[in-house]
Amino acid sequence: MRYAKDHKQETHARIVRKASVKLRERGAHGIGVAGLMKEAGLTHGGFYAHFDSREALVVEAFGDAMDRSLAVWRRKIEPLPPADRFRAIVETYLGPAHRDDSGHGCALPALAAELARESVKTRRALAAKIEDMVGLLAEQVPDASGGAARKQALAALATMVGAVVLARASGPGELSDDILAAGRDAVLDKPAPGGTRAKGPAKAAGKTAGKAAIKAAASRAT
Amino acid sequence: MRYAKDHKQETHARIVRKASVKLRERGAHGIGVAGLMKEAGLTHGGFYAHFDSREALVVEAFGDAMDRSLAVWRRKIEPLPPADRFRAIVETYLGPAHRDDSGHGCALPALAAELARESVKTRRALAAKIEDMVGLLAEQVPDASGGAARKQALAALATMVGAVVLARASGPGELSDDILAAGRDAVLDKPAPGGTRAKGPAKAAGKTAGKAAIKAAASRAT
DNA sequence: TGTACATCAGTGAACGCGCGTTCACTGATGTAC
DNA sequence: TGTACATCAGTGAACGCGCGTTCACTGATGTAC
Numbered sequence: 001m002r003y004a005k006d007h008k009q010e011t012h013a014r015i016v017r018k019a020s021v022k023l024r025e026r027g028a029h030g031i032g033v034a035g036l037m038k039e040a041g042l043t044h045g046g047f048y049a050h051f052d053s054r055e056a057l058v059v060e061a062f063g064d065a066m067d068r069s070l071a072v073w074r075r076k077i078e079p080l081p082p083a084d085r086f087r088a089i090v091e092t093y094l095g096p097a098h099r100d101d102s103g104h105g106c107a108l109p110a111l112a113a114e115l116a117r118e119s120v121k122t123r124r125a126l127a128a129k130i131e132d133m134v135g136l137l138a139e140q141v142p143d144a145s146g147g148a149a150r151k152q153a154l155a156a157l158a159t160m161v162g163a164v165v166l167a168r169a170s171g172p173g174e175l176s177d178d179i180l181a182a183g184r185d186a187v188l189d190k191p192a193p194g195g196t197r198a199k200g201p202a203k204a205a206g207k208t209a210g211k212a213a214i215k216a217a218a219s220r221a222t
Numbered sequence: 223m224r225y226a227k228d229h230k231q232e233t234h235a236r237i238v239r240k241a242s243v244k245l246r247e248r249g250a251h252g253i254g255v256a257g258l259m260k261e262a263g264l265t266h267g268g269f270y271a272h273f274d275s276r277e278a279l280v281v282e283a284f285g286d287a288m289d290r291s292l293a294v295w296r297r298k299i300e301p302l303p304p305a306d307r308f309r310a311i312v313e314t315y316l317g318p319a320h321r322d323d324s325g326h327g328c329a330l331p332a333l334a335a336e337l338a339r340e341s342v343k344t345r346r347a348l349a350a351k352i353e354d355m356v357g358l359l360a361e362q363v364p365d366a367s368g369g370a371a372r373k374q375a376l377a378a379l380a381t382m383v384g385a386v387v388l389a390r391a392s393g394p395g396e397l398s399d400d401i402l403a404a405g406r407d408a409v410l411d412k413p414a415p416g417g418t419r420a421k422g423p424a425k426a427a428g429k430t431a432g433k434a435a436i437k438a439a440a441s442r443a444t
Numbered sequence: 445t446g447t448a449c450a451t452c453a454g455t456g457a458a459c460g461c462g463c464g465t466t467c468a469c470t471g472a473t474g475t476a477c
Numbered sequence: 478t479g480t481a482c483a484t485c486a487g488t489g490a491a492c493g494c495g496c497g498t499t500c501a502c503t504g505a506t507g508t509a510c
Contacts, residue, residue, distance in 0.1 A: 026339065033464060033465080034464090042488090043488055045465095045466090045487070048466075053464080054464065113334070116391040117249055123393030126392060154404035165384065169330075169334040169335070169345060170349035171342055178372075182373045182374075182376035254497075255496080255497060256496085266456085266497090270497095
């Protein structure tokens with residue numbers, strides 16, 4: 001062999017890795033084959049030795065990004081006490097760093113809406129990755145397991161994805177920060193103490209529920 | 223005048239209206255100028271008599287879709303008792319009909335992720351429309367007002383948008399339905415009753431939602 | 445009143461451009477003898 | 478050992494195509510005289 005045995009695999013992986021960043025930054029239609037290959041230090045002609053089509057790379061890059069997110073999260077929460085893990089993920093996900101660096105963030109807010117328009121086959125691949133992420137999240141949900149944990153994980157993921165999409169779309173400004181904060185508190189079931197207007201219980205599932213929620217939040221916070 | 227005085231305005235409005243449907247269906251990059259004009263029964267050449275650029279139409283169509291959504295919701299909840307209005311919006315938003323007809327649904331799950339990559343000017347226009355929607359939603363939040371209601375509305379919108387994006391992306395299948403259901407229950411403050419075990423009634427009627435929330439919050443606190 | 449001209453929403457050919465994809469080729473290096 | 482050949486990851490020119498945008502024109506109808 002005139003190349004190391006795994007040379008081609010390494011090149012393939014490099015293309016996917018670089019593409020996953022650029023696609024998350026610019027969107028599923030935001031960069032062409034030539035640009036994606038250039039990112040990997042190659043010319044566009046070799047593309048079809050690695051992928052059946054541009055679309056195939058997009059799907060693979062999406063999956064790669066999801067897998068890497070999962071790995072990063074696992075590594076991040078591993079040293080934490082189990083009770084803090086869910087919160088750690090949510091706070092990172094809904095922090096300004098994640099909002100402001102879509103290229104290295106979760107692939108869902110960046111690409112899911114566009115990929116939702118692709119074939120059923122592609123969407124099935126998406127569904128599998130979403131299921132992986134829900135699984136990881138469900139394992140970290142405090143005080144719940146099984147179907148209840150899964151349900152909380154699904155809702156949390158929906159809130160996180162939606163909040164990041166809206167926070168990015170509403171550009172720089174106060175609204176963007178407010179969206180992240182509201183999502184964070186909603187997922188962590190911790191109404192903002194005092195509320196934005198600093199008057200009365202912020203969460204209003206009913207005045208009495210507000211009190212209960214505050215207590216709940218307070219007890220979990222310690 | 224060889225045309226009725228408002229003939230051009232009407233044509234303009236028709237282009238915007240038709241475009242707003244097609245763009246929500248196919249995405250901000252999913253249809254070209256010629257296709258958009260054809261939808262309105264025109265040829266592409268006249269496009270630039272109505273819009274400065276394709277991008278300008280996309281932004282206008284987004285705004286139009288948001289305005290129409292607001293109007294539809296207002297009309298829909300108007301006959302309802304105030305206490306039921308928030309629930310009505312959430313259940314419609316997170317129903318299968320909305321998931322399966324993006325062309326006539328909310329523009330946020332359909333377009334926000336793509337528009338988040340546009341200029342600050344465009345994002346400011348998005349932010350204004352998001353703020354309108356949050357305002358409407360905040361008015362309907364039961365048992366809260368001001369900053370607290372706004373915060374709940376922000377979180378609810380994030381959850382709804384994220385759930386619809388993920389439900390569409392995860393294609394036909396059980397996961398898609400589960401995401402909608404989890405989002406619905408989370409927004410309506412009905413987390414898995416019992417908290418830890420996912421047992422008990424899946425739904426609480428509108429007026430008892432407060433109580434359910436108390437129980438849920440209390441059990442999660444332990 | 446009739447005729448010439450002005451107006452302007454909409455038409456359709458044409459533009460340059462970048463896209464996804466194909467393909468004959470290169471050149472470094474392994475293998476056969 | 479040296480030489481000829483085989484392998485194949487990557488190159489770069491070329492393709493047809495559809496895109497956003499421009500522009501000279503059309504044709505229906507209003508206005509001036």
